[in-house]
Amino acid sequence: MRRFAGWLALVALLLAGCVRDAGVEQVTEPDGDGVAIDAGGAATGGAGDCTVVDVAVSAEKIDLFSELAEQFNASGDAQFDGGGCAFVEPRSVASGRGAALLSEGWPEPEANGPAPVVWSPASSAWAGVVNQRLAVAGAEPIAPEGEPFMLSPLVIGMPQPMAEALGYPGEPVGWSDILTLARDAEGWGTYGHPEWGPFRLGKTNPNFSTSGLSALMAQYYAATGKTEDLTGEDLARPEVEDFARGVESAVVHYGDTTLTFLNNLARSDARGTALTYASAVAVEEVSLINYNRGNPDGVLEPGEELVPPRVPLVAVYPEEGTLFSDNPFIVLDAEWVDATERAAAERFGAFVQRPENQLRVLEFGFRPGNPEVAIGEPITPALGVDPTQPQTALEVPEPQVLVDALERWDVQRKGARVLITMDVSGSMGEPASSETPDTKLDLAKQAAIGALEDFSPNDEVGLRIFSTDLSPTEPTDYIDLVPIGPIAEQRDQLAERIEQLVPTAGTPLYTATASSYSDLVAAFDPQRINAVILLSDGVNDDPRNADLDGLLATLTEGTEGGSTTPVRIFPIAYGGDADLGSLRRIAEATNAAVYDASDPGSIDRVFTAVVSNF
Amino acid sequence: MSRVVAVLVSVALVTGAFYLRARLDNAPAAVQPTSPAAATERAPGPLQGDPAEPRLVCADELAAACTALGDDPEVPYTVDLQAAGDTVEALASGEAPDLWLVPAPWPQVAALLVDAAPPAEGAAQPAPAPEVSEPLARSPLVLAGFVERLAALQPVCGGSVTWSCIGEQAGTPWTELGMPDASGSLRPGHLDPTTSASGLLVLASAVTSHAGRTDLNRQDLASEEFIAWFTNLESEVPDFAPSSGSQVTEMLTRGLASYDVIGTTQAEATLRLDNAPDGPLEIQVLIPEPVTTADVVLVSFGAAGGLEGARQSLDEPLAAALADSGWVTDLAGDATPLPADAGFPDAGFLVALQERWQEVAR
Secondary structure, three states, X not given: OOOOOOOOHHHHHHHHOOOOOOOOOOOOOOOOOXXXXXXXXXXXXXXOOOEEEEEEEOHHHHHHHHHHHHHHHOOHHHEOOOOOEEEEEEEEOOHHHHHHHHHOOOOOHHHHOOOOOEEEOOOOHHHHHHHHHHHHOOOOOOOOOOEEOEEEEEEEEXXXXXXXXXXXXXXXXXXXXXXXXXXXXXXXHHHOOHHHOOOOEEXXXXXXXXXXXXHHHHHHHHHHOOOOOOOHHHHHOXXXXXHXXXXXXXXXXXXXXXXXXXXXXXXXHHHOOHHHOOOEEEEEHHHHXXXXXXXXXXXXXXXXXXXXXXXXXXXXXXXXXXOEEOOEEEXXXXXXXXXXXXXXXXXXXXXXXXXXXXXXHHHOOOEEOOOOOOOOOOOOHHHOOOOOOOOOEOOOOOHHHHHHHHHHHHHHOOEEEEEEEEEOOHHHHOEEEOOEEXXXXXXXHHHHHHHHOOOOOOOEEEEEEEOOOOOOOOOOOEEEEEEEEEHHHHHHHHHHHHHOOOOOOOOOHHHHHXXXXXXXXXXXXXXXXXXXXXXXXXXXXXXXXXXXXXXXXXXXXHHOOOOOOOEEEXXXXXXXXXXXXXXXXXXXXXXXXXXXXXXXXXXXXXXXXXXXXX | OHHHHHHHHHHHHHHHHHHHHOOOOOOOOOOOOOOHXXXXXXXXXXXXXXXXXXXXXXXXXXXXXXXXXXXXXXXXXXXXXXXXXXXXXXXXXXXXXXXXXXXXXXXXXXXXHHHHXXXXXXXXXXXXXXXXXOOOEEEEEEEEEEHHHHHHHXXXXXXXOOHHHHHHHOOOEHHHOOOOOOOOEOOEEOOOOOOOHHHHHHHHHHHHHHHOOOOOOHHHHHOHHHHHHHHHHHHHOOOOOOOOOOHHHHHHHHHHHOOOEEEEEHHHHHHHHHOOOOOOOOEEEEOOOOOOEEEEEEEEEOOOOHHHHHHHHHHHHHHHHHHHOOOEOOOOOOOOOOOOOOOOOOHHHHHHHHHHHHHHHO
């Protein structure tokens, strides 16, 4: 079983009684600004003597919540009638992680942050997840139904010319059309556009991402023709399994956040190659709006200029129906919530539902939860979305069905062919930090061995190490310790060889990257996700090959165009001395993502996030 | 005159049923809102006040009025919201509130359900005799639907949209109902008739519409023709509860993805829609034939001073609160002419209908 402790895989593990790691982290910064785990919300000043209301919110709305909290804290609404005041402190906690922590009574507040009074995950389904787990443990539920704070339906985002080629918006498009395209050997050639190549789908890992899970459920509903009451028996039907495998076969790669796809798409668009990176991405409507605004990651940095894409996305609302992320505002019935905190939380809950604050929700691209605010700008056709859609909603299945679906996804999803390329240069022997005797290599080895459990049994994985003059014979700068092969057969061998690694000499980063890439291209398997995990802690120090531009040109050339053999390179910038800038460019050249593990202590979580792409 | 007789008969029926049962007690109990509607339609902060105060439980459908009552310092009751079905469960387990504000004929339905329930453990005290008022306020049951979809249904339904027609057409793709560009099929909505007061009334209204009469009995629910119609209707009604507690709110926030047409009280529809600005989709409210009404009654379970005493302190603020929340309180006036009675089959049929619904929809 995969180790992914994602939001509903967690439930699967919990129900199966085999939890390894109840926590799940969402990497919200695929561009390398750090693994954003429980990043705090905006500073809102000191709480003073006020009653502090800790609020755990999913990452995509932390900016909005922080803004509202700041306004609330400064307003008369925060003042109690008989004296005293409320002070709201939002924190970003990925929905799955929040569910896991709540299910365990929110342990280790010094590491996980304070236990929240209010919880607002992306979907109300999470409340059921928590309560289900507590019920299994014989405990009372703590997550009552919360009032939806704002809504965003899952859509299939397609570059406009591609959607139009399918007849959209005149003709309804759904998951069945995706399946047909995925199975069509002619790809877009069938629609008169062979230059667009095969159909390519961007879809996140449902163990990590709410949109990935919603897409998975929508696929299953489409395969069954149902809109509610999905059952485990439905999922086991051969035609349903066939449908699922068919859709998954078109996936570019998975991942823990849709931002990876949208950022890559934006870069491809800037180069004029958007139509050959992904034909469709399953995202929340709000993400598509942000993309078309020119803000693909939804975060506007100071001074950042909005540059709308040349080829906009249009939101296809699947004709079979879709699911909403409803962002409930849940005041927890937990033992750590006292009456004063509850009263303060309810004040804030009423505050965020006010029409003037729901207008802010709308400005952020979400649909307001308060019907007193009508849907309007920016949910308009001008930004690729349709306020009169979707026309069919799908029911969130029962927790056990979700568990079944995730377990089936693990074997139905597209397989991967991955080469782990690890830097064993001398600097890897340096201490990971002043607080531990472990070296950077020690921690990396532990993380890599742990990550082996994250691969599906159907995946193929190999191990390459690199350092200057590592081998007496050509090629001298890298050695394949374990050739790529079925991980089910060589997991132990991989772990053993990783365990034996020792730091050696220099860092021939470009040579190792180029060779790993070219070897995978040469043995490209079109039925799989072909990728390199490139871990490095330093800069290229090989005078024989210092040509980064040449390397990038090769990678870009192999990535663009409709008939490529796309091999993605997912670099991990490990430790404070890693060449994050070059690694980012390498990732971007292959339409992948770089992961920042500048804090060596984060390498375990980062490895897990990287493997979520497969 | 006939209405007065009907009210007297219903009071006698309910009183008799509760006396016969004789196993309720009137121990006060702090009851939190238990339904999504109760949880979400309340004003911020709890309605309940001093636990020593007598307790008035309101059906969720009366949330707006009861929130106002709860906020009124002159009202000597702790006011709680609760789904009608949950109140029935509480009654069956020996936990009667002092007062219950609910649409008729739920008191009669409750009496039958409590009679049929196994005796509550430890409920040795005889039940206080319930007293049921005459209707204090009324609201017609309406259909609320998206304008274009109701317009498309109208010719299909022979000129006017009724529940009978909705039941026949439920599940029909909109492309076959004159909307070539629409996706999905006709999806009607009503709340759970075993827990929601208005859910049961709407379902009864639908069945009455289909049968064309109100003198229905259990056998009518067994006919093949009825089962086919009823099954078709219920197979298309989403069985998940609206997360906001209100189907009208769901329509406003989720648009066509929620329901095409739902049944509710005119009071609720008006309250919600009047507060909603114009959006991309317009919702229309119409009163289908035959007209049925939700009639609010006050039930006393041994409240101090009895029903009469309770009404002395409650009538005035209650009438104002109900009127403010869209209920018709001027029952003798001509401003809103309503039929003489609510237009439902008897309580025994409604209980049988709940059972049939559970068989078909669950």
